[in-house]
Amino acid sequence: FLQPGRRVLATYSPAYWSTKHCPTESIMRILLTSSALVALFAAARRVDAFAPVPTLAVTGTTRASFASASSSSSSSAIFSTTEAPTEAAANGAAANGDSSSLEDDNPYLQRRPRPEYIPGHIPDPNYVRIFDTTLRDGEQSPGATLTSSEKVEIARNLAKLGVDVIEAGFPIASPDDFNAVQQIADTVGREVYDDGYVPVICGLSRANEKDIAVAWDAIKGAERPRIHTFIATSKIHMENKLKKTPDEVVDIAINAVKFAKSLGCDDIEFSPEDAGRSEPDFLYRVLGAAIEAGATTLNIPDTTGWNMPWEFGEVIQKLRDNVPGADQVIFSTHCHNDLGLATANSLAGALNGARQLECTINGIGERAGNASLEEIVMALALKGREQFGNTGKLYSGINPVHITATSKMVAEYTGMKCQPHKAIVGANAFQHESGIHQDGMIKNKSTYEIMTPESIGLMRGESQSGAGIVLGKHSGRNAVFTRLKELGYGDLDADKLNAIFTRFKEVAEKKKGGLEDEDLEALVSDQAGSINDLWEVTGLQVATGMQGIPTATVTLMGPDGVQRYVAATGTGPVDAVYKAIDQIMGVSVELEDYSMQSVNEGIEALATTRVVIIPKEGGPNEMGSTHAQSGITSDRKFTGLGSDTDIVCASARAYVSALNKLLTFSMRRKKQQTEEAAADDVDDVDAAPAPELAGKTPVAVCDGELC
DSSP states (O other), X not given: OOOTTSOOOOOOOHHHHXXXXXXXXXXXXXXXXXXXXXXXXXXXXXXXXXXXXOOOOOSSSBOOOSSOBOOOOOXXXXXXXXXXXXXXXXXXXXXXXXXXXXXXXXXXXXBOOOOOOBTTBOSSTTBOEEEEOTTTTGGGSTTOOOOHHHHHHHHHHHHHHTOSEEEEEOGGGOHHHHHHHHHHHHTXXXXXXXXXXXXXXXXXXXXXXXXXXXXXXXXXXXXXXXXXXXXXXXXXXXXXXIOOOHHHHHHHHHHHHHHHHHTXXXXXXXXXXXXXXXXXXXXXXXXXXXXXXXXXXXXXXETTSOOOHHHHHHHHHHHHHHSTTGGGSEEEEEEBXXXXXXXHHHHHHHHTTOOEEEEBGGGOOSTTOBOBHHHHHHHHHHHTTTSSGGGOOOBXXXXXXXXXXXXXXXXXXXXXXXXXXXXXXXXTTTOBOSHHHHHHHHHOGXXXXXXXXXXXXXXOXXXXXXXXXOBSTTOOHHHHHHHHHHTTOTTOOHHHHHHHHHHHHHHHHHOTTOXXXXXXXXXHHOGGGOTTOSOEEEEEEEEOOSSSOOEEEEEEEOTTSOEEEEEEEOSSHHHHHHHHHHHHHTOOEEEEEEEEEESSSSTTOOEEEEEEEEEOTTSTTOOEEEOXXXXXXXXXOEEEEXXXXXHHHHHHHHHHHHHHHHHHHHHHHHHHHXXXXXXXXXXXXXXXXXXXXXXXXXXXXXXXXXX
């Protein structure tokens, strides 16, 4: 995941890097985008997901592939949740310098061997070319403008993915577009991997000589340049936009393809824009003429996302059956997502014989976007060998382990974030909050995941219990208790676990996005959830502001099960709450220390409050502590912790926790004194009464009535 075009030492071994293999004069220029950083951190956690870079081949401007060609293996093995190589084995191979072993055993890095690239022909009828138009159609999304350098970086990641064709842009659109396409053609388009792979670099043009000439000037430096020219063929477009007759459109299409061929381009793609709404007979005519003129790929766009999958599949089949010369070209699909069917339509096209599928990273594009590359690729990887009828066992040459990094890069550079529930690359794609799902994931990940996140380059590691477990309000006990064990709290008894789970549910109801590990640990430390608590905060309401007097109404449930409430004022909301609690519990203490910290970041972060209290001298709970060695008596201190998304509630819980400790200790000491007096038969010593658990002034509520 280091940015391509740099010389990189490849072996992952501390010993290797600390010796002469990493000379000080070597200079590595690394552009660390956020996506690259994510990948680097992931690599640090899971070495087995990355293979060493082989030796650079020398063919023009060359570069190494991230994984050499491998033998054909069942794609299902790549995505099985049970067949991934163990981390120990991978680390062992790396430590021993056995890169071939690591590479052979790691299915995520095995670049599928692809047929020889021939314009207009694919030697293997089951191979599906992936045509990426992120840099052209994707950039046409409102607000998704990319700079030239950003386009080059994205193109390099597309080459890592192994896309067959990169549509680098629309050169005639602007000087910057021309320069970006030319730069991609002259760099990425000439970087040949050691398995012979180099992406086709394509430039889009309208069906006129000026556009085509500019496009050719931009892409001709690539090893494999392609011109993509188009003209609308639907009645509504010809009459209202072009103001052309069908005969004129056919002539324009023929002349465009012939002119592109006359420039020396032998790889020409022709698209009848809005083919999904075009008359079939006219499509047969114009496409047959384009083939005769020299087109090698016929792209069939569902420009407005109008077709149903069965309709679009039928269009492809009828074109293959009725267009003269159809067996001499590759049929392609270009589907838009206006009805949410772009991926489905593209796969329907493949089912009916299309062998090039046009798509974009994250599905970005005009209006509702395009077919999503990651969805198409993973659908073919998982179902291509079983669900495509008589067309064969379809597959692509994509190395999916680079999907996540490329998706993040495109989202960052375009400013178009993926919706959380986006298939494959959405933030929630491999996360589970439902308690039933979490239970299944903990027992066997295949219960709710049809592919592993590692297969697309998302190294989940041990986070979220290694199963994408998001602890939220829908989570069950198994998920919470499992995560507590993983955090080192496996020795908690059942009652304590139940108390923590109860508090977890209370907090999860308020906190969006689920609880992090730090939140869960804060709940463990939250003594307000202890099963030995005498008093519990059951209600709290405060009113405060610059103009009024801070007032708090607090309701506590005592050890007798009776709820008591008091309203009090103070210098601030927390002070008012504490004074109300003092009145209910009948205690007299001094607050020696009060501190609060956020467990994590964000407006909804959990707050943890810590208080230290000391019984007031002469008060009902006065007690001292004698140092065992010095004999000095000092005031005993009691500490309490409380956690909540509401800082006032957290403060109340912490204060009640400390007071519960004080009262419990006082009761225990009085009991001990009584027992000692009885043992000594001191009849004239009247044991002091147990401390009052409630003050003398609170209002008690019994069964809804004042008592």
